[in-house]
Amino acid sequence: MSVPVRHFDAVIVGAGGAGMRAALQLSEAGLKTAVLSKVFPTRSHTVAAQGGVSASLGNSEPDHWHWHMYDTVKGSDWLGDQDAIEFMCREAPKVVVELEHFGMPFDRNADGTIYQRPFGGHMSNFGEKPVRRACAAADRTGHAMLHALYQRNVRANTHFFVEWMALDLIRDAEGRVQGVVAMEMETSDIVVFQAKATLFATGGAGRIYASSTNAFINTGDGLGMAARAGIPLEDMEFWQFHPTGVAGAGVLITEGVRGEGGILRNAQGERFMERYAPNAKDLASRDVVSRAMVTEINEGRGCGPNKDHVLLDITHLDPEVIKSKLPGIREISIKFAGVDPIQAPIPVVPTCHYQMGGIPTNYKGEVVVPKDGDHKAVVPGFYAAGEVACASVHGANRLGTNSLLDLLVFGKSSANSMIEFIKSEPAELPELAMADVERSIARVKRLDEQKNGTNVHEARSAMQRVMQNHCGVFRFKDMLAEGVDKILEVEKMVKRCEIADKSKVFNTARVEALELENLIEVAKATMISANARTESRGAHVRDDAPDTPETPNGRDDKNWLKHTLWHRDGNRLEYKPVNLTPLTVETIALKTRSY
């Protein structure tokens, strides 16, 4: 079978914040770069980020990258790699200022500097008191950032392939990465993009869950492609559940609502957080609040006909405060919950929000996979950045606003690594390894020819239900074990999925079926990794991890201070050490996490 092959220095899959930051670096270095995206670049889900991007600029009060680093390590429940975290926090002021130079319309302080707001977990002087570190453009920081990056790429003449879906990674016999197989959505044409260096910046995979703040397109394609090509996925048991997604819709309601005095209530109207967190109450950390909400629902005190949500109540607030401080939230509530929060409480549920794990990389954006006893061995030609990657800066729990920062820092550092690598490579591209190309084409062919198969929507719903019920906010030993069996059953359904639409023209049914093949890899990785990790840490909380002096809050550093690596092949698990050694400063020593 012959497939057209196009040649580039670099191929980037993904045009969200991470992909476009990298693209800019490569285009400006004069390298021949192709950027593939399933959607027009400014439609990537970075556009939905609200709160801000962190950097210790200290525009309003003293701040320091070292304090930012401390907060990030603590937020990660010590699972983050301290070299990568130091790198990110040190680079933060630089990349944020650069973004301003690119044209980002940040809000401003009276003296003309970038406006910064307080955010959960951002403290000065190693956890002492809150500090303004989140650089913001209203409550549209992601939109402003994504558009500014796109605009700068227009200036740099970056070559975008819009509405091209990457299908599979191509590796040669030695495991070097050679590029991707991709499909033009408008025509269904399949083309090989061969390059010296390949970057995955495909974003999150929140759609493995039934309820998610993520866009429809966040289907973990990068993870699926990597897994099929034999790259293990790191720390996939760690998913951040945001306490307040609009029930049914999943749209995010920021923490700021509780900051203004919002109260969570159960079906009896009780302010239940008083029982779970007597001091911080509704403003306890994300994992604590989410867990409490789920307990209420599980014990039958949920609201609504299905008793499946709780209420976020701000009816006691002055309507003027709501209108001036929370106008966007009021709009979301009216539009997506059908209630004006001035008059009635908002139905909310903990909602899958962010994936801390991903493709294992180092802080230079190089993908690393254990080889011959070296757990830091680099996969030549392969890079990952953004939500799809695990550097690991977020560890077991991400700090708010650190993701947009991650995109800028690692988008840039991975591109710099690529530039160096491309220059060191011979001018001629090596011979294309056909095995992976053929495997990819066979996958699409199987889908097109499947008869009497499973319906895509049914299989996807089954997967989402299993994930939601068996691997949610609060995890139970038996449910996890059962979840593993169930998700492997769903996998069988996915393998037999069939589409009725055989058109070659913009076939979104085919796209959705191919996306599901990626989602299921992510779901398996998550369930199997979660089932194996018998402690509680950050976002991964189990009922059978006892709170003892040796294992405070169920965290078991003696046995579990390590990263999970899930291999698709045989669902094998392997572990590697957490890097507790920063680049230049001293280790931030293990402590029990409390706020």
Add this chain to the structure above:
Amino acid sequence: MTTQTIQFRVYRYDPDKDAKPYMQDISVEVDSTDRKLLDALVKLKVKDETVSFRRSCREGVCGSDAMNINGKNGLACLTDLKDLKQPIELRPIPGLPVIRDLIVDMTQFFKQYHSIKPYVVNDTPPPEKERLQSPEDRKELDGLYECILCACCSTSCPSFWWNPDKFVGPAGLLAAYRFIADTRDTATNERLDNLEDPYRLFRCHTIMNCVDVCPKHLNPTRAIGKIKDLMVKRAV
């Protein structure tokens, strides 16, 4: 859970099998959690997976799902089902070539956006820190930078229908003014030169359709007026 049947009349065209476009009558069951037109469309696609449209964020920020809904352009994800007269007539946004069903080829729209040099131009070497901008100057960008490039406006503008290759259109002109209004941008004169043309700017006859349909409540007409004012000021 209460269910309800929604009647649709949808523009269908798959060049792979249809000789020409047609309107299809089709209905779908929704439940009380399906508030938005997009929710119903997602259900419709479960029923008939060949119905094709773009969507992503489902919260009105990505600009993917612009369509012509009962004769008016809008985003499916922000449009309330209960406000729509049935059968709900859905067509692709007008004036651009149709690829399939509700999916149009946006090339011309983006070409016009690109033609206004949509990026801050400032050739002075950047300072160590951020370029300073007062809160008042920053405020000038409000109502301009929030555009999501959905094309609801340009594809409801008669001047854009007639001259999509020559008239920049409301979205592009709004973007042009976004950079003119930015105190960090030093290319105002070049930007005005670029628009000083019988078509690029002056095809706008203040018909205001654009303002009427913008799902982000932006006002391209006002931005266009401001550009025109600057041209006049510059001329004297």
